[in-house]
Amino acid sequence: MKILRVFAAALLAVAVVAAWTPARERVAGWLDRDRAGDDELVLYGNVDVRELELAFRQAGRMLAVQVDEGDRVAAGELVATLDDEPFRERVAAAAAEVDRARAELDALEHGSRPQEIARAAAEVRRVRAVLTNAERELARRRSLLAGHAASQTATDAAQAARDEAAAALVAAQEALALARLGPRVEDLAAGRARLAAAQAALDSARTALADTRLTAPAAAEVLARIREPGSMVGPAQAVLSLSLRDPVYVRAYVAEPALGRVVPGTPVTVLSDSRAAPYHGHVGFVSPRAEFTPKSVESTALRTDLVYRLRVVVDDADDGLRQGMPVTVRFASPAAD
Secondary structure (H helix, E strand, C coil), X not given: CHHHHHHHHHHHHHHHHHHHHHHHHHHHHHCCCCECXXXXXXXXXXXXXXXXXXXXXXXXXXXXXXXXXXXXXCCCCEEXXXXXXXXXXXXXXXXXXXXXXXXXXXHHHHCCCHHHHHHHHHHHHHHHHHHHHHHHHHHHHHHHHHCCCCCHHHHHHHHHHHHHHHHHHHHHHHHHHXXXXXXXXXXXXXXXXXXXXXXXXXXXXXHHHHCCEEXXXXXXXXXXXXXXXXXXXXXXXXXXXXXXXXXXXXXXXXXXXXXXXXXXXXXXXXXXXXXXXXXXXXXXXXXXXXXXXXXXXXXXXXXXXXXXXXXXXXXCCCXXXXXXXXXXXXXXXXXXX
C-alpha cells in the first residue's frame, strides 16, 4: 500500500506539471513573448475602434433624429436637428440692428445735407441783420442821451440788445462752419465700431442657427441614440454615439527585448479567429513609457519583464474587425524584411 501511495503521488505531480506548462505558456504569450519560431515575432492584442459622442453647441428642443442605431453615416451627413425658430428670430433681430448701425454710419460719412448748410447760412444772415439794427438803435440812444433826451436805462437796454445780437451772430457763424465741416473723426470711428459690433452679433446669431444642424464629422456607424425628438438638450450634452470606421487600430504590448523589432512603420499581418485571410497593417506608435512596471527594477532579469504599449494601424480593415476583438499580430522575420 505504501508503494501504491508513492506511485499515486508521482502521477499527481506529473499531471500538475503538465497542466501548469500550457498555462505558463499562455501567460507568457499575453506578455508578448510568444514566438512562432526563432525569428518571427508574434504579439496578441485587441481591436481598438475610436468612438465619439456628438452634441449640439446650443441649447434647445430636439426636432428630429435622422439616423438609427446601426446606420452608417458619411462625413458631413445630417444626423440630428434642433427646433430653429428661436434662432431664426435672433438672426432677424441682429440683421435689423446691422441695418440701423449702417444707416447711422452712412449719415455721418455723408456729412450735412446741402439744405442744412443753406439753413445755417440763412441764420447767419438773419442774426447779422438783427445785429446791424441793434447797433443803429444803440447809436441813436447814445445821441439822445448826450442831448438829455433819453434815459441811461434805455441806453443800457440798447447796449445789451446789441451785445446779444453780436453773440448770436458768432454762434450762427460757428454752426455754419460745423455744418460745412461735417462730423468729427471720433464720431465716425464710434459709428464704425457700432456697425462692427452689430455685424459680429449677426455672425454669432447665424452660427447659432447653423449649430441647430448636427452632422457627422467622419464616416462612422451609429452606436446609440442617446436623446430622442422632443427632448430638451443643453450645450455639449451628447445626443448620439458613433463608432469611427477609419482608422482601425490594434492595441498590443511588447516586451523590452523585442522593442527593436517594432519600430513605427514596420509592416505586420493581423489575424482574427473569424476570418481566414489576414489583414495588413503597420506599427503606428510605440509608447515611450513602460507599463505594468515592477516597484523596483534592479536586475537584468527583472528588466526583461517590462512591457510597452504599441498601436498597429490596420490598412485594410473591414466590418470583420469589431471593438475589443482579440487578434494576433505577426511580424515578419528579419531575413524577410
